[in-house]
Amino acid sequence: MWSKSNPFLNGPFEPLTQEYTDDTPLVIGSIPAELSGALYRTGNSQYFKPLNPDRTHWFDGDGMTHAFFLHGGAARYACKWVKTEGLAVEQKAGRALYNGLYGVSNVAQGELPPGAPAIKTVAGINVIPLAGKVLALHELGSHYWELDPLTLETIGTFDFDGRFGDKLLTAHPHIDPSTGETLFVALDYKAQTVTCFAVDGSGIVTGEHTADLGSRSWIHDFIFSKDWFILFPSPLLSDVAEDGAVAQGNGVLSLDRSVGTRILLVNRHDGSTVTIKQPNDFEITHFLNAYQEGDALVIDACIADLLPVPNVPPVGEVFPFPFPHIQEPLFGFPRMVRTVVDVPRAQSVQRAFEGVHGEFLRMNEAVSGAKHRFGYLAFVDPQKGGQGFNSLAKFDFETGTMQLQGVEPHYPMIPGEPVFVPHPRAESEDHGWVLSVWWDPTRNASELVILDAQAFDQEPVARVKIDNRIPLAFHGNWISRSQLNSR
Numbered sequence: 001m002w003s004k005s006n007p008f009l010n011g012p013f014e015p016l017t018q019e020y021t022d023d024t025p026l027v028i029g030s031i032p033a034e035l036s037g038a039l040y041r042t043g044n045s046q047y048f049k050p051l052n053p054d055r056t057h058w059f060d061g062d063g064m065t066h067a068f069f070l071h072g073g074a075a076r077y078a079c080k081w082v083k084t085e086g087l088a089v090e091q092k093a094g095r096a097l098y099n100g101l102y103g104v105s106n107v108a109q110g111e112l113p114p115g116a117p118a119i120k121t122v123a124g125i126n127v128i129p130l131a132g133k134v135l136a137l138h139e140l141g142s143h144y145w146e147l148d149p150l151t152l153e154t155i156g157t158f159d160f161d162g163r164f165g166d167k168l169l170t171a172h173p174h175i176d177p178s179t180g181e182t183l184f185v186a187l188d189y190k191a192q193t194v195t196c197f198a199v200d201g202s203g204i205v206t207g208e209h210t211a212d213l214g215s216r217s218w219i220h221d222f223i224f225s226k227d228w229f230i231l232f233p234s235p236l237l238s239d240v241a242e243d244g245a246v247a248q249g250n251g252v253l254s255l256d257r258s259v260g261t262r263i264l265l266v267n268r269h270d271g272s273t274v275t276i277k278q279p280n281d282f283e284i285t286h287f288l289n290a291y292q293e294g295d296a297l298v299i300d301a302c303i304a305d306l307l308p309v310p311n312v313p314p315v316g317e318v319f320p321f322p323f324p325h326i327q328e329p330l331f332g333f334p335r336m337v338r339t340v341v342d343v344p345r346a347q348s349v350q351r352a353f354e355g356v357h358g359e360f361l362r363m364n365e366a367v368s369g370a371k372h373r374f375g376y377l378a379f380v381d382p383q384k385g386g387q388g389f390n391s392l393a394k395f396d397f398e399t400g401t402m403q404l405q406g407v408e409p410h411y412p413m414i415p416g417e418p419v420f421v422p423h424p425r426a427e428s429e430d431h432g433w434v435l436s437v438w439w440d441p442t443r444n445a446s447e448l449v450i451l452d453a454q455a456f457d458q459e460p461v462a463r464v465k466i467d468n469r470i471p472l473a474f475h476g477n478w479i480s481r482s483q484l485n486s487r
């Protein structure tokens, strides 16, 4: 690869250098007949050698969508780059022209051709279904990209008819199963505002509220309850609207300790806000769920501490952590916490789930916004070895117990985000399957592992092995065949 020293260009992160169109994976076990649809995943694979390979970042490159199509117990696999505007400009030039957004390249980028976008968004964070479409998402642009659900070809862009102008659309929308709406946020880092909006099943925006963010805090994810959009602005700031930051090779993230972590609640009905300053600084990258019980608002998430905390290792000891240019503070390895907000009093308390260190939390989203019992996450099992995540965990919030799954007993494989797919005739919250893409170091290749969620720590139901690596990445979703056919 282009750099031997940069962990994000080697091992499980090494970019793919080609697309695959119609592979037939090797299936060990039996794919349940009820799983009829596709698991879409996304991540980054640099199309061209980066301007500074030694400093290129996990979050940068070019978005590539991967799909496992399952039907009738059989599997098919494909992957394809998303044809973003920035990638098209580079393909015309025949080389990389842009600095990455999150890495600090220390390279001043050259002049771009007339009409080229000022920064290259990556389309590599998430893939979602919306209004019968399959969309690839990034968070530093004002549109998404529509993909052909079967070929993964980029069809065009999607931007809610331009309703949100230059605001930056989130890569983490959430579906509220109680209303059928999909909830989004759009950021204006210059104005330091957040616009929270809901979209109905046909893709029409049904309501929006804009609130002061109070800082240009990086908002990667948010969560919701029956009455609230919930955000946690932190001292980690987005400099994307600061002139020239990216072009000069500085990246878009910086830290300002004078900006404390706050909880910001935005009312879904009237747009009123509640802000609660937190006594300690932390960053939440991903939430699990939130729900209301009387006046209390319960929020489950993994937090990364921005100051050393006893018994929490700094992230660099566990994982090749992303922000080497931010020397201070010491990011703690993410740990799962519950925040309970007394909304009328604007007070909050937090308690940790002891020993639950991980990220990429997911759940049965049929109960999103309501009280949940189970959560699934990528986890570090100290017994298992390897660097970084080596297991998946199923956490039972009712009993406080956890089950682990490591797939291979004799060596560590590395899991991606666990996606829960409910059984079509589900009788309980964990009646369904957990789908996750794992990297196998012995083959330098990946596989889709399907677990029976009610036998989580047992032998997988099926292992769907492909011949190529899927570089360790971020998010995706299961889209059923009936959703795909509704186009």
Ligand SMILES: [Fe+2]
Residues within 6 Å of the ligand: 125, 172, 220, 221, 285, 286, 474, 475
């Ligand atoms: Fe994310």
